[in-house]
Amino acid sequence: MSTATSAGPALPGDPPGGRRAMAVWGIGVSVYFVAVIFRTSLGVAGLDAADRFHVNASALSTFSILQLLVYAGMQIPVGLLVDRLGTKRVLGIGVVLFTAGQLGFAFSPSYGMALASRALLGCGDAMTFISVLRLGTRWFPARRGPMVAQLAGLVGMAGNLVSTLVLARLLHGVGWTAAFAGSALAGVVVFVLLLLFLKDHPEGHEPEPMPHQGAAYVRRQIALSWREPGTRLGLWVHFTTQFPAMVFLLLWGMPFLVEAQGLSQATAGTLLTLVVLSNVTVGLVYGQIIARHHAARLPLALGTVGATSLLWAATLAYPADHAPMWLLVVLCTVLGACGPASMIGFDFARPANPPERQGTASGITNMGGFVASMTTLFAVGVLLDATGDDYGVAFSSVFVLQALGITQILRLRKRAARRERERLVASRVETVHVPV
Secondary structure (H helix, E strand, C coil): CCCCCCCCCCCCCCCCCCHHHHHHHHHHHHHHHHHHHHHHHHHHCHHHHHHHHCCCHHHHHHHHHHHHHHHHHHHHHHHHHHHHHCHHHHHHHHHHHHHHHHHHHHHCCCHHHHHHHHHHHHHHHCCCHHHHHHHHHHHCCHHHHHHHHHHHHHHHHHHHHHHHHHHHHHHHHHCHHHHHHHHCHHHHHHHHHHHHHCCCCCCCCCCCCCCCCHHHHHHHHHHHHHHCHHHHHHHHHHHHHHHHHHHHHHHHHHHHHHHHCCCCHHHHHHHHHHHHHHHHHHHHHHHHHHHHCHHHHHHHHHHHHHHHHHHHHHHHCCCCCCCCHHHHHHHHHHHCCHHHHHHHHHHHHHHHCCHHHHHHHHHHHHHHHHHHHHHHHHHHHHHHHHHCCCHHHHHCHHHHHHHHHHHHHHHHHHHHHHHHHHHHHHHHHHHHCCCC
């Protein structure tokens, strides 16, 4: 996510923005939209997948774990690729991979082939979000960064909404193969749009050529990005905020609401939809707040973590067989804030790194939430099998990762703030000396 400090006038060399920028950026975001539909399609098909492939909770969680493992492992390589090759090439590769993965999942006759398809999907999905962030910084002025990044996240959540509302109905209407194969056609459509209309940057704003330096270049990019406290703080903010909603939407929300809370699949689907709608609303609010009040970043992130912990604790500890509907509604509403809060991580990483390292820094940051999600998906599956489907014990793993993340955020926040002030002063000095 772009820095919110740039709420004032455009800086020298800023891209112009405008309708052309919106059109090009819209194509990139449409690729991310389709990737999220494919990524979250298993969230509405978890129970069907368990029946189709005859697997238990641990094996079912392996689908999402493998997908996220590939996704997280690809973040730094993708960041480097975006810095070297540009957005269009990386997005194009991503579309081909995640569309092939979705098609493979549709026709998989076995658990092993389905796993391989989800891994391929995760590889392609990994190439989308960082590319879209980079596209935004190339086409829009820096002062538009917070809102542009939040809007990208909102479009992604709209993809989640399509999975929840449309794909779920297709799955139970036309069947597994037709639903997943039919959805793969969306990948073909965005691939054609990308080839025909997407450009990496507006004319006159070409980036400086970067000579190839092999492995030494890769090591230097990673080392310099990681050395910045803002990059590490961004990673831990992303780690701590994103995963509760990701785990809920990606796999375990539907089983929790149906099996542990006794709801029908239709009612559970409505609550999953509420998470997505809340995400859209909160994202718009967070983007506006951060654009106007730079210091609000950390309070918003920590406040979201605190509210999420409180609602999960109240739900899991409720002294009855099932939590009341009002409490589940509040829980799902608060979970909707996790996605927008995770975007704040990019707003710490971006001002800490120069333009030539934005892709690498974003990749490091983006690893955080997906590593946390992958860990929690695995922990929930294992604990469910070990405890005889005790969701209270299984979902308590959420608190462990939140505690770890908050510890790291508090440890890094002062160093990151000091370094960011130093960079801001230096950039102002440079701006004063720019010749007119």
